[in-house]
Amino acid sequence: MGLLSGLFRSRDKPQNRTSGSAYSFFFGGSSAGKRVNERSAMQMTAVYACVRILSEAIAGLPLHLYRYKEDGGKEKALDHSLYRLLHDEPNPEMSSFVFRETLMTHLLLWGNAYAQIIRNGKGEVIALYPLMPDRMTVDRDGNGQLYYEYTVSMDDAPTVKGSVVRLKPSDVLHIPGLGFDGLVGYSPIAMAKNAIGMTIACEEYGAKFFANGAAPGGVLEHPGTIKDPQRVRESWQSTFGGSGNSNKIAVLEEGMKYTPIGISPEQAQFLETRKFQINEIARIFRVPPHMVGDLEKSSFSNIEQQSLEFVKYTLEPWLVRWEQSIQRTLFSPEEKKQYFAKFNVEGLLRGDYASRMTGYATARQNGWMSANDIRELENMDRIPAEEGGDLYLINGNMLPLGNAGAFANTEVSDDGKEEDSDEEVLEVEEPGGDGNGSGSEDAVLERHHRRGKLV
Structure with a gap:
């Protein structure tokens, strides 16, 4: 404890900034003049699409609890209490899909996901409840030990009492995103707020452009002197402004003339800018552009490969964060030697029907898959063992493996x-x-x- 006190002092709490830097990675104003936070960012279609794709992908994957076998293999630990919590229902109020979708959304918007761990008298986990990241603080006490401080709201589940609750690390399932201290993750939205702020500005420009009847601003010229220019301006705007008044024919009196002074959106490269910002946001979340609706550089020959790369380079790191956080927090030291949690991504890596059948045939003929192994992957009923469902065959008149040679x-x-x-x-x-x-x-x-x- 003395060593920890010397290494980690209370002032060395996890912070949302780099070491020795005064610049903080928080939500707020962007260089485009637009305020960016988790809610305004989610109003951008590209951000919403990326968050939804990743959160639903993580939530939809089967999450199983496995037990190591003495022969070196593994089997599903269906009798363990955590299996039902992780696979089916983490608490009485939500399903496993909704729970994981919620935590993954928090992880993508705030860079951290928290869930309170409810244990019984024997120390067994009996429920998991999501906690809002924007009301959680990670700090160290005087001995350098981490603790979590959560500000309670009336909307929270009644599992804790008081306005501010201090929780031990063993009572919090914390999944951190990318960060500099290994303890607290940084929000992808805050890190890329300038790019998202520019997207908000572009969308607002387009909305105002069409609100003005898809016509740029201009000048009404009068040969004489106008006594009440405000009245003339308001009359013109009410008659010809807005998309509902577009293409109306204007009748100008007393020699008045309208001269547009704005530039067209093509000249301002408005459409190109908006398109680039979509790719910019997809790049932040490492989501292939075709998954957010940009099919310009996608074709029949490469879109399957892009989908496989999405599983390998985008989903896999997130899955490892989930699995290792579950392993670190939810298991006792003895259970860590016997159990582990694992996502099943086989469904996402499956090719088309013809490719799968070709692969199964190769595996079947070379003796490393049985008929039941294949049927389980295709979600089909098993063939009884007495009818040969568990036989492993090899080429050469398809002999049973035991009779090879x-x-x-x-x-x-x-x-x-x-x-x-x-x-x-x-x-x-x-x-x-x-x-x-x-x-x-x-x-x-x-x-x-x-x-x-x-x-």
Whole structure:
């Protein structure tokens, strides 16, 4: 404890800034003049699409709890209490899908996901409740030990009492995103607030452009002096402003003339800017552009490869964060040696039907998948073992794996004829035959049986 006190003092609490820097990565104003926070960012279609794609992908994957077997394999730990919490229902108020979707949304918007761990008297986890990241503070006490401080709202589940509650690390499932201290993650929205602020500004510009009747601002010129220019301006705006008044014919009196002074959106590269910002936001979340509706550089030949890269380079790091956080927090030291949680991504890595069948055929013919292994991957019922559902076959007349090499004991003599190296071959004479036993079908089967040990 003395060593920890020397290394981690109370002032060394996790902060939302780099070491020695006064610049903080918080929500707020952007260089485009627009305020960016988690709610305004989610009003951008590209941000909403990326957050929804990632959160639903994580929530939709099967999450299983496994137990190590003595023979080195693994099996689902269906009898463990955590299996039901992780796979089905983490608390009485929500399903596993909704729970993981909520935490993943928090992780993408705030850079951290928190859930309160409810335990019974034996220390077993009986429920998990999401906590809002913007009301959570991570700090150290005087001994350098981490603790979590949560500000309670009336909307929270009644699992805690008081306005501010201090929780121990063992009472919080904390999944941090990318950060500089390994304890607190930084919000992707806050880190990229200038790019998102520019997107908000572009969208607001387009909305005001069409609100003005898709016509740029201009000047009303009068040859004389206008006594009440405010009234003329308001009259013009009410008559010709707005998309509902577009294409109306203006009647100008007393020599008045309208001269537009704005520039077209094409000249301002408005559409190109908006399109680039969509790709910019997709780049922040590492989501392929085709998944947010940009199919310009996608084709039939490469879109499947992009989807596989999405699983490998985008989803996989998030899944590892989830799995290791669950392993670190929810299991006791003894359970960590026996159990582990794992997401099943096989469904996302599956190709089209023809490719899957070709792969299954190769695996089946080479002896490393049985019919039941394949049927389980295709969500089909198992074939009973007595009907051969668990047999592993190999090429060469599709023999059972246990009989592979049955003819290894057969030697070839100098004259090219097969001879039995271990035991004498019994010749069986066919009734009514020529006496040499070679013309009988039963004799042929008998010779093959003795040489190959076939069943």
